[in-house]
Amino acid sequence: MQFLRTLLHLWTPYKRLTGIFLFCLLIEVGYSVAAPISLKYLVDEAFTPKSVHNFAIILIVLLSTGFINICASIYGEYTLGNLGGQIIKKLRIELFTHLQKQSLPFHQKYRVGDLVARFSSDMTSLERVVRIVFPYFLKEALSVLLGLFILFSIEWKLTLAMLVGSILMFIGPKLLQGRAETANLDYKESQERFTNTIDEMVKGHKTIKSLHLQARFQDRARKQVQELFTFGLKLQLAGSMMERLPLISLLILNGIMIGFGGYLIFHDMMSIGGFMAFFTLFLSVGQSGSNLSSLIPSLIDSSTSFHRIREILDHPATVTEDAHSLELPSSLPSIRMDEVTFGYTEEANQLHNVSLRIAPGSYVAFIGPSGSGKSTALQLLSRFYDPKQGSVSINDYDIRILSEASLRKQSTLVTQDTFLFNTTIRDNLLLDSGASEVEMIAAAKQANIHDVIAGWPNGYDTEVHHEGGSLSGGERQRLSIARALLRKPNLLLLDEVTSALDPATESDINQLIERLKSEKTIVSVTHRLSSVMNADCIHVFQDGRIIDSGTHQELLHKNNLYRTLWDKQYGFNLSQDGLYATVEMDRLAKLPFFEGIAPTLLKNIALLFTTETCNEGENIVREGDEGNKFYIIVRGKFEIIKRMPDGVERRVAVLQDGDHFGEIALLHNVPRNATVRAMGPSVLLSVRQEAFHRLMAEHPQIKQSLEHTLQKRIG
Numbered sequence: 001m002q003f004l005r006t007l008l009h010l011w012t013p014y015k016r017l018t019g020i021f022l023f024c025l026l027i028e029v030g031y032s033v034a035a036p037i038s039l040k041y042l043v044d045e046a047f048t049p050k051s052v053h054n055f056a057i058i059l060i061v062l063l064s065t066g067f068i069n070i071c072a073s074i075y076g077e078y079t080l081g082n083l084g085g086q087i088i089k090k091l092r093i094e095l096f097t098h099l100q101k102q103s104l105p106f107h108q109k110y111r112v113g114d115l116v117a118r119f120s121s122d123m124t125s126l127e128r129v130v131r132i133v134f135p136y137f138l139k140e141a142l143s144v145l146l147g148l149f150i151l152f153s154i155e156w157k158l159t160l161a162m163l164v165g166s167i168l169m170f171i172g173p174k175l176l177q178g179r180a181e182t183a184n185l186d187y188k189e190s191q192e193r194f195t196n197t198i199d200e201m202v203k204g205h206k207t208i209k210s211l212h213l214q215a216r217f218q219d220r221a222r223k224q225v226q227e228l229f230t231f232g233l234k235l236q237l238a239g240s241m242m243e244r245l246p247l248i249s250l251l252i253l254n255g256i257m258i259g260f261g262g263y264l265i266f267h268d269m270m271s272i273g274g275f276m277a278f279f280t281l282f283l284s285v286g287q288s289g290s291n292l293s294s295l296i297p298s299l300i301d302s303s304t305s306f307h308r309i310r311e312i313l314d315h316p317a318t319v320t321e322d323a324h325s326l327e328l329p330s331s332l333p334s335i336r337m338d339e340v341t342f343g344y345t346e347e348a349n350q351l352h353n354v355s356l357r358i359a360p361g362s363y364v365a366f367i368g369p370s371g372s373g374k375s376t377a378l379q380l381l382s383r384f385y386d387p388k389q390g391s392v393s394i395n396d397y398d399i400r401i402l403s404e405a406s407l408r409k410q411s412t413l414v415t416q417d418t419f420l421f422n423t424t425i426r427d428n429l430l431l432d433s434g435a436s437e438v439e440m441i442a443a444a445k446q447a448n449i450h451d452v453i454a455g456w457p458n459g460y461d462t463e464v465h466h467e468g469g470s471l472s473g474g475e476r477q478r479l480s481i482a483r484a485l486l487r488k489p490n491l492l493l494l495d496e497v498t499s500a501l502d503p504a505t506e507s508d509i510n511q512l513i514e515r516l517k518s519e520k521t522i523v524s525v526t527h528r529l530s531s532v533m534n535a536d537c538i539h540v541f542q543d544g545r546i547i548d549s550g551t552h553q554e555l556l557h558k559n560n561l562y563r564t565l566w567d568k569q570y571g572f573n574l575s576q577d578g579l580y581a582t583v584e585m586d587r588l589a590k591l592p593f594f595e596g597i598a599p600t601l602l603k604n605i606a607l608l609f610t611t612e613t614c615n616e617g618e619n620i621v622r623e624g625d626e627g628n629k630f631y632i633i634v635r636g637k638f639e640i641i642k643r644m645p646d647g648v649e650r651r652v653a654v655l656q657d658g659d660h661f662g663e664i665a666l667l668h669n670v671p672r673n674a675t676v677r678a679m680g681p682s683v684l685l686s687v688r689q690e691a692f693h694r695l696m697a698e699h700p701q702i703k704q705s706l707e708h709t710l711q712k713r714i715g
C-alpha cells in the first residue's frame with residue numbers, strides 16, 4: 001500500500017499528463033464495465049419484446065461509445081508513455097546526480113556491481129512498473145470498483161453474496177506475500193553477489209592469473225550460481241502460487257453466483273437479461289480482481305527495486321556543499337590545518353590534532369612510515385573527507401564553505417590510482433579543461449609522455465580501453481600528471497606520483513616539480529626521501545601525528561625518525577631504466593646482522609646480490625615455502641600477509657624502500673612465516689643462501705656474526 005502511494009507520488013509533479021491519462025482511463029474502464037449492461041437491455045428491451053427500434057438505439061450507442069473508447073485508449077497509452085518516460089528520466093538523472101555528490105566513504109561502502117545493478121536491473125524493474133504494471137493495476141482496480149457499483153445497482157443481494165466470497169480471493173495472496181517478498185530479496189541479493197564476483201574477476205583477472213586463484217573463483221562462482229538457481233526456483237514457486245490462488249477463489253465465486261442467481265430468476269426476483277448482464281459483468285470484475293492479484297508479484301519486485309534505489313537517494317552526502325558557498329579567488333594558495341582530528345570510522349581516528357601551515361608557492365612534502373596518515377591528510381586538503389574536529393583552510397577560507405567547483409578549479413589531486421576514461425588519449429587529457437592542442441602537447445612533454453604517445457600509430461587519437469589497463473602503470477601515471485597540469489591548478493596535491501615510474505622518469509618528474517615550485521603551491525606525499533630533499537618544508541608523520549617538520553638538512557641534523565628513514569634509503573645505485581641495482585658497502589654495514597664485519601668482506605657480500613624486479617600483485621615470498629633468499633627492497637612497497645587461524649589472509653605490515661626481509665634464510669632452511677606481495681612495480685636485491693654459504697665457508701666470522709645477531713633478534 002505504501003509503495004502504491006509512493007508510485008502515485010511519483011506522478012504528482014506531472015499533473016497535466018496525469019489528468020489526461022486518468023480521464024482516458026476512466027472512459028476506457030467506464031466502457032468496459034458499462035458494455036455488459038447492454039446485454040440486459042438487448043435481452044429485456046429489444047430481443048424479448050422484439051423491438052427493432054430499441055435494438056437500433058442500443059446498437060448505435062454501443063458502436064459510438066466503442067469508437068470513443070478506442071480513441072481514448074490510444075491517447076491514454078500515448079500519454080502514459082510520455083508520463084512514465086518523464087518519471088524514469090527524472091529518477092535516472094536524480095540517481096546519477098546523487099551518486100556524483102557522494103564522496104569516498106560512500107564508494108567504499110557500495111561496490112561497483114551494487115551501483116550498476118541499481119541503474120540496470122532495479123531501474124528496469126521500476127520502469128516496467130511505472131509504465132505498465134501500475135497503470136494496469138489502476139485500471140483493474142477502477143474496473144473492480146465501478147463494476148461492483150453497477151453490480152450492486154443490478155442486484156444487491158447477489159452482489160453481497162459475491163463480495164463475501166471474494167474475500168477468499170485476498171486471503172491466499174496475503175498469506176503468501178511475506179514468502180514471496182523474502183524469495184525476491186534473496187534472489188536479488190544472490191544476483192548482486194554474483195555480479196560482484198564477475199566484476200572482481202574481470203577487474204582482477206591479472207592478479208587472479210598470477211596468483212593462480214582461478215579454482216577459488218570458480219568455486220565461489222559455482223556456489224553463487226547454485227544459490228541463484230535455488231532462490232530462482234523459490235521465487236518462481238512463490239510467484240506461480242500467488243498467480244494461481246485467485247483462480248480457485250474465482251471458481252468458488254462462480255458457484256455462488258450461478259446458484260443464487262438461478263434462485264432469484266426462479267422466484268421472479270431477477271430478469272434473464274439482468275442475470276446475463278450480471279454474469280458477464282461479474283466475470284469481467286472477477287477477471288479484473290484476479291489480474292489485480294497477479295500484478296502483486298511485479299509490484300513487490302519493483303517495490304524492492306525502488307527501495308534499493310531510494311536507499312542510494314537517501315544516502316546523505318558526507319561532504320556537502322554549503323548553501324551559501326563562496327568562490328575561492330584565484331591566487332597562489334596558502335594552506336592551514338588547525339588541530340585536525342579525523343577517522344574513517346566513528347570508532348578510531350587516523351589523524352590526531354594535526355596542525356600545519358603551508359606558505360603560498362611553497363613545495364611541501366609529507367613523509368613517514370606506511371600507514372602514518374600522510375595520504376589521509378592530503379585527502380583532507382582536497383576535501384574528499386571533512387575533519388571530525390579542527391579545520392582545513394585555503395587562503396584563510398575554511399574549505400567547508402567553499403564551492404566545490406572553485407575548490408576543484410584551484411586544486412588538483414594526482415594519486416597513484418590513475419583512472420582513464422574509455423575514450424581517446426586526447427579526450428582523457430583535455431577533459432573539460434578548455435586547453436588548446438598546443439597546451440596539451442606542452443603538458444604531455446612536461447610529464448614526459450609526449451614521445452610515447454607520438455610513437456603510437458594513432459598518437460593522441462589512440463583509444464583507451466579497460467580504463468587504461470593496456471597502458472603501463474608509469475604511462476598511466478604520466479598521463480594523469482599531464483592531465484593535472486592542463487587544468488592549471490594553483491594547488492597541486494601529489495600522492496606517491498613517482499612510485500610507479502622508472503628512475504629516469506622519476507627524476508624528470510622531480511625536475512618538473514622543481515620548475516613548477518614557484519608557480520604553484522605543491523604538497524607531495526612520498527615515501528622516497530631522495531625526491532623531496534629540495535622541499536621547502538618536510539612534515540614527518542607518525543601514527544597520525546606530525547612529529548617533526550623542517551628542511552631536509554634540518555631534519556637530518558635532528559637525528560630522529562627522518563634520519564632513520566634516510567639512512568635506510570641511502571646507499572643503493574639504480575640504473576636509469578630501473579633494471580639493475582647495486583648496494584654500497586656502507587649501507588650493508590647498517591644491517592644489524594652485518595655489524596662488525598670487516599669492510600673488505602662487506603664488499604664481497606655486496607657483490608653477491610642480484611637485482612630482481614616485480615610487478616603489482618606478484619608474490620616474492622609465499623608463506624610456507626622453503627626460504628633460501630634474503631632480500632633488500634631498493635624501490636617499491638610490499639605487504640606482508642599472514643594466514644590467520646580462521647584461514648583468512650591479513651596484511652600485518654608494509655615494507656618499503658630500504659627495508660629487508662628473509663635474513664634467517666641466509667643460515668637455515670626454515671619455511672617462510674608470511675607472504676610478501678608487491679603493491680606496485682618494485683626493484684629488490686636478493687642473495688641466495690648457497691652463494692652466501694660459500695662466502696661463509698671462506699670467512700667463518702660472517703657466520704658467527706650473523707648467528708649472534710639473529711639469535712639476539714629471535715631470542
Ligand SMILES: Nc1ncnc2c1ncn2[C@@H]1O[C@H](COP(=O)(O)OP(=O)(O)OP(=O)(O)O)[C@@H](O)[C@H]1O
Binds near residue numbers: 368372373375
Ligand atoms: N578508506 C579507508 N578506510 C579505513 N581506513 C583507512 C582508509 N584509508 C586508509 N585507512 C587507514 O588509515 C591509516 C592511515 O592511512 P594513510 O593511507 O593515510 O597512510 P599513509 O601514511 O599515506 O600510508 P602509505 O604510505 O602506506 O600510503 C592506515 O591505518 C590505513 O589503514
